[in-house]
Amino acid sequence: MSFYVTRAEVSEPDVAALLARHFDLMRAQSPPESCHVLPVDDLAQPDITLLALRENGALLAIGALREFGTWGEVxxxxTAExxxxxxxxxxxxxxxxxEARAKGLQHLSLETGSGPEHAxxxxxxxxxxxxxxxxFGSYTHDPLSHFMTRAI
Incomplete structure (x- = not known):
């Protein structure tokens, strides 16, 4: 595997396209009150590190780390289909x-879907x-959400 990861900007055309695909897919899989996908512009905020994984220049995946004091959220x-x-x-x-470890974060948490499409x-x-x-954070119990965490 010759994957490499770099910082990404939401303004990069391939990053914007993959983020739009992600946003549309998440919106299609959950009702609005249960969908916690961030709009693309929110991923450009200073508390978020957006990363892109590429191979031979082709974008294969994106992911972000949001910081909240001593813990972070994925x-x-x-990943492109x-x-x-x-x-x-x-x-x-x-x-x-x-990245979370290098920033000195102590915990990393996430929210994902609870249905079979997120297995x-x-x-x-x-x-x-x-x-x-x-x-965690501002999330509340939702049967369509699954929450996970780990120490760093």
Missing amino acids: KSMH AARGRGVARALLDVLIA AARTLYARAGFVDCPP
Whole structure:
């Protein structure tokens, strides 16, 4: 694998396109009150580090780290459909975890869907050391949400 990860900007055309795909997919899978996907412009805020995983210049995945004091949240993880099953998401998640560690964060949490369409994501996160947890931050209990966390 010759993957490499760099900082990304929402203004990059390929990043914007993959983020739009992610946003549309998440909106299609959950009703508005249960969909916690960030609008693209929110990913350009100073408390968010947006990363892009590429291979030979081609964008394969995006993911973000949002900081809240001593803990962080994984946001907007999305792998291009053509790149799935190649270890891309795990490679990017490992970099997000390392980024959280380098920033001195103590915990990393996430919210993902609870339905079958998110089963692969939940398995990925569990294999990376995330465990189930109650809602965190401003989240509230929602049967369509699944919350996970891990120490850094």
